[in-house]
Amino acid sequence: MAQNWTTSDLALALALPPGRRPGEQLQTALRDAVRQGVLDDGDALPSTRELAAALGVARGTVVHVYEQLGAEGYLVARPGGRTRVSSRAVPPGGTPPSPPAAAPAGADLRPGISDLRRFPADDWAWAYARAARGAGSHDLDYGDGLGHPAAREAIAGHLRRIRAASTDADHVVLCQGFAQGFALVLPALAARGARVLAVEDPGDRGVDAAAAAAGMELAPIPVDAHGIRTDLLDRAGAHAVLVTPAHQSPTGVVLSASRRVELVEWAGRSGGWIIEDDYDSEFRYDRQPIGAVQGLAPDRVVLIGSASKTHAPGVRVAWMAIPGELIDDVAARRIAADRGGPVIDQLAFAALLQSGRHDRHVRTMRGVYSARRAVVLQTLDRISPGLTLTGLVAGFHGVLRLPSGVREEGVVAAATDASLRIAGLAAFTRHRRDLPPALVLGFGNIDDEAVVEAILRLGDVIAAATPRR
Structure with a gap:
């Protein structure tokens, strides 16, 4: 009993x-x-x-x-x-x-992984039940490549309200993650003459294969304290550029207001395209999230966002706010790729948006990550006041610069041996050789108690690798 x-x-x-x-x-x-x-x-x-x-x-x-x-x-x-x-x-x-x-062994200090333990399972169960009960037989047929109209309407409203985007349901295409959206957009741009894609350096190396598949040449553009060097786009002969303006991946810098203007002016002057990866913009700690660049030039910017960081990578719901010129082309490529997306998933996410459950979860996680960020900084200060973490205005990762004389690859290897899953800054670079040795330290997918132990263990690894004077 x-x-x-x-x-x-x-x-x-x-x-x-x-x-x-x-x-x-x-x-x-x-x-x-x-x-x-x-x-x-x-x-x-x-x-x-x-x-x-x-x-x-x-x-x-x-x-x-x-x-x-x-x-x-x-x-x-x-x-x-x-x-x-x-x-x-x-x-x-x-x-x-x-x-x-069993989960992969080791404390997870990788960047870009949200707190998977706090996935709002009850909210999603409610949303799926609502979507399944509300879907009619006409909703369950193959779609048109754009995504369900009700879901596109909900997401367009969300983008206008939260990201200051200039879009509507007719200019939104749903997809299954940034990678799929990016892989659909690039051939559409290539069909319009785009041959050179500028990318941030350091930046996401995961896009290289998609660029090669679309027949595009990569032009790495350095990132400094103000974001991507927009003054170098013309010199690189770029026809399109991929940017992470709200929280540059991985440095964490925010694209400055003047660079935003220069970026939009470049697109207007050259006829170039901007692909805006809006990957973790909702987790801003010092102010309200900065509006998307897309709002400044909706006819030249493809804005891509997803639920991967706000909810979990396993939630394969993403969206693109696309200039009208590209809509039909991208939708046709989506149909050719997978006959359209999972309608029930799209309607479930729309229900989360419309009910306020998504916003509530984001507010909760913003507080969780902000508090964990403070724990990480306090622990680093305990280890050594000289260890600083930068790029922390948003998201759940930062860049930890290593002490002088410490080899980055040696620390990464030793950290792996110490059961720490971590990434070095060099893994994000293409042509840059001027960057100091550093780690890209994530604190999303680890609880507060474990992150203290992991940082202390990392401190031991760094201390062992630091040359004695």
Whole structure:
């Protein structure tokens, strides 16, 4: 029979394994208690605040453990009610559930990965149910390559409201991630004579293959403290340029107002195209997110955004605000590529936008990342005041410049040996040889407790690699 566990009873019943972080201890103990029948189907657990006080751990640690075990199927939480042991946790016969697939080993300090533990599963379950119930038979046929009209309308409104974009549903094309959108747009530009694509250096090397497939030559353009060097676009003979103006990837600098104007003027003067990768602009900490460049020149800019950073990379919903000249071409290429996108996914995301659930999740995660950013900076200061992290006005990564004399590739290799998943700045460069050794440090997909340990471990790696004077 299900019972309501008191805080003291549960604290005594849990066998916390020694030698681990408190979060890992509690997670293992609760999971074992369910498997061994100490906690039975439907048993109600104490609140996170009560259990945290009883065990002497941070409340956030207990919240994370409850969320993790909920995702694994051991616990279930209902709004306004207590967290309970899931009726599916131990099937009849007492056979414990299969353990979840093991995550890749090591603390995740890679840039560009959002906090996958905080994926709003309940919101998405609600949105999918709403989309499936509301979709008519006519909605479920193959589409026209643009995406469902209702979803395009919702996303166009979102872009006008949040990104100051100048667009409407007729100029929005839905796709399944930035990579697909980029791969659809480039051939359309090539068909209009574009042969040279300017790219930021350092910048995302993942676009190189798509450019080659479209028959385009890459022209790396240096990035400085004000963003991409727009004065070099003419000299490079660029016909199109890929930029990350809101939070340059990976340096984190924001394209200055004067450079934005110069970029738009270049496009108007040369007939060039701007592809704006709007990958994490909603996570701005010092002010409201800066409006998209697309709002300044909607007839020359392709704005591409996605749910990969706000929700998770596994959510394959993305969008492009496209000049009218390109719409039919891109839509036809989408049909040829995959017969159109997943309608239910598009309608579910539209439901999140229209209900306010998306905005609520972004606000929550903006607070989470801002607080974690502070933890990272405090920990770095503990290690050495000389270690500074730059590019932190937005997003969930920064650039950590290494001390003089330290070899970047050596630190990356040693960090890997120390079970740290991390990237060096050199992995983002093409022709640049003037950049100092640095790491691109992500703090999205790691909790506050783990990130402290990971930074301390990284500090040991850097200290071991630093030449003694």
